[in-house]
Amino acid sequence: MQTATIEQDARRRVARKLRPENRTAALLAGRQSRIIWKPNPDHPDGRPNPQRLAYESEADILGYGGAAGGGKSALLLGLAATRHKRSVIFRRVYPNLRGVIEESRALLNASGVDHSRDSYNETLHRWSLADGRMIEFEACQLERDKEKQRGRPRDFYGFDEATEFARSQVEFITAWNRTTDANQRCRVVLTFNPPTDDGGSWVIDYFRPWFAYLFPQHFTHPNPAAPGELRWYATVDGKEIECDDGSPFDHDGETIQPRSRTFIPARLEDNPHLADTNYRSMLQSLPEPLRSQLLYGNFAAKSQADPWQCIPTAWVKAAQSRWLEMEKPNRPLAGVGVDVARGGRDNLVIVKRYAQWFADPVKVPGVDVGDGPTAAGIVQRELANEAHIGAINIDVIGVGSSPYDSLTAMYPGIAQAVNVSEGSTYAAMSKTVPPMPLFRMKNLRAEMYWRFREALDPDGGDNLALPPGNELVADLCAARYKVLAGGVIQIEDKDGIKKRIGRSPDVGEAVMLAHYRPHSRGRGTGVVAYA
Numbered sequence: 154m155q156t157a158t159i160e161q162d163a164r165r166r167v168a169r170k171l172r173p174e175n176r177t178a179a180l181l182a183g184r185q186s187r188i189i190w191k192p193n194p195d196h197p198d199g200r201p202n203p204q205r206l207a208y209e210s211e212a213d214i215l216g217y218g219g220a221a222g223g224g225k226s227a228l229l230l231g232l233a234a235t236r237h238k239r240s241v242i243f244r245r246v247y248p249n250l251r252g253v254i255e256e257s258r259a260l261l262n263a264s265g266v267d268h269s270r271d272s273y274n275e276t277l278h279r280w281s282l283a284d285g286r287m288i289e290f291e292a293c294q295l296e297r298d299k300e301k302q303r304g305r306p307r308d309f310y311g312f313d314e315a316t317e318f319a320r321s322q323v324e325f326i327t328a329w330n331r332t333t334d335a336n337q338r339c340r341v342v343l344t345f346n347p348p349t350d351d352g353g354s355w356v357i358d359y360f361r362p363w364f365a366y367l368f369p370q371h372f373t374h375p376n377p378a379a380p381g382e383l384r385w386y387a388t389v390d391g392k393e394i395e396c397d398d399g400s401p402f403d404h405d406g407e408t409i410q411p412r413s414r415t416f417i418p419a420r421l422e423d424n425p426h427l428a429d430t431n432y433r434s435m436l437q438s439l440p441e442p443l444r445s446q447l448l449y450g451n452f453a454a455k456s457q458a459d460p461w462q463c464i465p466t467a468w469v470k471a472a473q474s475r476w477l478e479m480e481k482p483n484r485p486l487a488g489v490g491v492d493v494a495r496g497g498r499d500n501l502v503i504v505k506r507y508a509q510w511f512a513d514p515v516k517v518p519g520v521d522v523g524d525g526p527t528a529a530g531i532v533q534r535e536l537a538n539e540a541h542i543g544a545i546n547i548d549v550i551g552v553g554s555s556p557y558d559s560l561t562a563m564y565p566g567i568a569q570a571v572n573v574s575e576g577s578t579y580a581a582m583s584k585t586v587p588p589m590p591l592f593r594m595k596n597l598r599a600e601m602y603w604r605f606r607e608a609l610d611p612d613g614g615d616n617l618a619l620p621p622g623n624e625l626v627a628d629l630c631a632a633r634y635k636v637l638a639g640g641v642i643q644i645e646d647k648d649g650i651k652k653r654i655g656r657s658p659d660v661g662e663a664v665m666l667a668h669y670r671p672h673s674r675g676r677g678t679g680v681v682a683y684a
Contacts, residue, residue, distance in 0.1 A: 190231040190260055193224060193425060203419035204228055206381055207342075208236075214341045216315075216360045216416035219450025221436055221623070222427045223419025225344035226253050229311035230260055233288045237309035238337055240288045243326070245317035245477055247292040248513045249621065253313060254278070254290055293318065294477060299325045308332040308339045315343035316353025317477060317621065347446040347454065350470050357452065362395075363416035364452055371453035380418055385411035418450055438654030439623065440466050440630045447623060463602050463634045463644060468609040469619065469626050476510070476618040484508045485541035490666030491560075492659045493528055493553040494519035499656075501528055502663035503535050509608075510618045511667060514625070514660045525555025532556070533563055546571050546666040571666060573598035581642070584613065592636065595643045602632060602644045605665045619664065627654070628661025 192205040204224045207217045208231060218225045226242075230253070233240035244250045261271055261280060270283035280288040289307075293299055299322045306329040312318060323343070330339045348354045357364055357372065362384055365374035378384055385396040387409050396402075396411040403409070421436070422428050436447050440462065442454035488506040499519045505512040515535055522528045536542060542564065547557045549570040560568035577594040581603055594600040608615040619625060631654050633645045651657045 190227075190234050192228070192231060193423065196423075203380075203417050203423050207417045207419075208232065210381060210415060210417065211413065212383055212415040213339070213412040214343070214414045216343050216345070216356065216363070216414075217419060218344045218346060219418040219452070220420040221346055221447040222421035222424050222432055223450075224424045224426070225419070226256055226313050227260075227426075229253075229313060229342060229344060230257050230288075232340070232342065233309055233311065234260060234282070234286065236338075237307075237340070238286050238334065239307040239332065240286070240309040240311065241291050241305075241307050242288070242311040242313060243291050243293060243318070244313050245292065246294045246621070249314070250278070250290050250292060257288065257290075293322050293326065295480070296322065296478075298322075302326045302329070305329055306331045308334075308337050310341045312341075312343045312345075315345040316348040316356055319352070320355040320359070347450065347452040349443065349446065350467075350474055352474055360414070360416040367418065368451075368453040378415070381415055383413045383415050385413050387411040420450055421448070435624070435627070435656065438631065438656065439627045442466075443623060443626060459633065461633045461635060462630055463632045464606050464609065464629050466626060466630045468606075468611065468614075469629050471611060472609055472617045472619040473621045473626075475616060476620055479510065479618055481512070482508050482510050484510075485543065486536075486539045487543040488667045488670070489532075489536065489542065489545040490663040490668070491528075491532055491545060491547040491553075491556070492663040492666060493548060493551075493556050494522060494657070494659065500659045501531060502659045503532055504660075504663040504667040505535075505539075506667040509615055511620060511664055513620045514663060516660070525552075525557075526559045528556035529559030529563060532560060542567055544569050544670070546669050548573065548662065548666060550574065571597065571601075571669065573601065579604065581607070592640050592642045595637065595641050598646070599634070599642045599644045601665050601669050602634070603642055605629075605668055608668065617668070622660075625660050625664065628658035629664065631658050631661070 192208040193202045195202045195205065203217070204227070207215060207228055217223075217228060229242050233242065242250075242253060244253065257280065258273070261273075261282070272281050273279070274281070278290040280286075282288070291302070293302070296319060302325070308330070310327045310330055312323060315323065327341050330341055332339055343356070345353070345356055348356060361372060362374045362376065362378035363380060363382075364372040366377035366379055369377070383399075385399045386393055387396055387402075388394075389404055389409065399411050399413055401408050401410045421433060433448070437444065439447060440459065442451075443466065445451040445454035484507045486505055486507060490502075490504040490506070492500075492502045494501045501517040501519060501522045503515040503517075517531055522531065532545070536545075545560060545564055545568045547553055547560060547568060547570065549557050549572055554570075557568060557570050573596060575597045577597050577600040579594050579600040580590040581592040581594075582588040583591050592603075594603060607613075608617050631650045635643055637643055647657065647662070
C-alpha cells in the first residue's frame with residue numbers, strides 16, 4: 154500500500170508539469186486496468202529512445218523516422234490508442250494498410266487486458282474502443298481522393314510513409330485537425346524514410362532546419378534545429394513563414410496562431426522489437442542509395458548506380474510512382490507469375506498483372522506449402538474470382554515442376570512452364586532507325602530480365618505500374634549482368650543473388666514471370682501492346 158501511495162504521488166507531481174490533456178492521461182493511467190501500449194524504453198546506457206521522445210513531444214506537427222525499423226507505425230498506433238479520442242492513420246494506398254491494421258490487432262488484443270468491449274468494423278476499417286476512442290484507417294491514392302476527407306475532424310492525424318503523399322494532400326486533409334474538447338490536444342504526425350524520388354522530397358523543405366542540423370554538408374538553414382527542438386510556422390498571405398515563437402500575432406486585422414513543428418530521427422537499433430531480427434540483413438541487401446537511406450536514415454545519400462546492375466533503381470521507383478497515381482485498370486487478368494517455394498525460409502509468391510498494372514504480391518511462407526498440389530491449390534484460391542486469365546507462368550526449376558503438373562490439370566492451356574535455363578532467341582535492339590541487334594541472351598533467364606528492363610526504360614518503355622515496397626525494389630535491382638564474347642548477356646543466377654543479399658529475390662522474380670509472354674519470344678520489337 155505504501156509503494157502504491159508513493160507511485161501515485163510521483164505520478165501527480167509529473168502530471169502537474171504536463172499539458173492539460175497529458176495531465177489527465179497520466180492521472181488516469183494509475184487507475185486504468187488496461188495499459189495497452191508504452192513507447193520503447195531508453196537505451197541501457199541512458200540514451201533517450203527516440204520513440205519515447207516522439208511520444209512525449211509537444212509539437213503540433215511531428216516528423217519521425219529516417220531509417221527503417223525505428224517503430225514508426227507503432228508510434229502512430231500508440232498515440233491513437235492512448236493519447237487521442239478521434240484518430241486516423243493514412244497510407245497512400247489501402248493495401249499498404251494491411252500491416253498497420255494487423256499490428257493494431259496485436260496491440261488492441263494483447264493478453265492480460267480486457268478487450269471485451271473493443272470492436273473493429275471490417276467494412277469501415279475502424280476501431281471503437283471501450284473508453285470511447287476511435288481509430289480509423291484511410292487511404293488517399295489519387296490527388297482527388299483528398300476531397301473524401303473534407304469536413305471530417307479528428308484530433309490526431311497520422312501519415313505512415315508520408316513521402317508517398319503529395320504535400321497538397323497532407324495539408325488539405327489536416328485542415329480539419331480539430332476538436333471541441335478543450336482538454337484534448339490536436340496533433341499531426343508524419344512518419345517517413347528519406348525520399349527516394351522527387352515526389353517525396355517536399356519533406357526536406359518542410360523539416361529543413363532539422364536536416365540542416367543533421368546533414369550540414371548537404372542542407373542549409375540560417376538557424377538549424379536540433380532533433381526534438383520546437384519551431385513555429387504560420388501561413389501569411391498564402392506563404393509559409395517561420396516565427397520566433399508560438400505567440401499569436403495580428404496581420405491585416407486577423408489574429409494568426411503559429412503551429413509548432415519538430416523532427417526526431419530514429420534507427421533500427423532504437424527498436425528492441427526488431428533490432429535482433431534478420432531485418433537488418435534485408436536492409437543491407439538493398440542497392441544504393443536505398444541501403445544508406447533505410448539502414449542509416451541518410452537523407453543526403455545520392456544514387457550511385459552500379460554499371461552492371463541489370464535493372465536501374467530509378468526506373469523501378471518511377472514505375473512505383475506511376476502505380477500510386479493510377480487506379481487498377483478495368484481489364485482482364487493478362488498474366489500471373491508464380492515463384493514456388495516449399496519449406497525453408499523462402500516464400501511462394503503470386504503476382505497478377507492487368508495490362509501494364511501489377512497487383513500487390515501475395516506471399517505464402519514456404520513452410521506452409523507442403524507439396525505441389527498444395528501450392529497449386531493456393532494459386533487456384535487466389536484466382537478464383539477472375540473471369541479471364543491470360544497465362545499463368547510458373548518457374549519449374551527445382552520445386553516448381555510438381556505445382557506446374559497440378560496447375561496444368563486445373564488450367565489446361567493456360568499454365569505455362571518457364572524453365573529459365575533454356576536457350577533464347579531474343580535479341581536486344583538498338584534505338585536507331587532501322588533498329589539493329591545489340592545483344593543476344595544466353596538463356597531464358599537473361600531474356601526475362603532484359604525484357605523487363607526494356608519495359609521499364611523511361612525512353613520507349615511500356616509505362617509499367619509496379620506496387621510500392623522496398624522489397625520489390627531490392628529484388629528487381631539485385632541482379633548483375635555481364636557481357637560475354639559475341640555480345641551475349643548473362644544474368645547472375647538466383648543462387649548467386651541469394652548468397653550475396655542473404656535471401657531469395659522471390660517477389661521480383663514473380664513480377665517478371667507475370668510480365669513474361671512466352672508466345673511473344675523472338676527479337677525485341679519495342680513497345681508491347683498489353684492485353
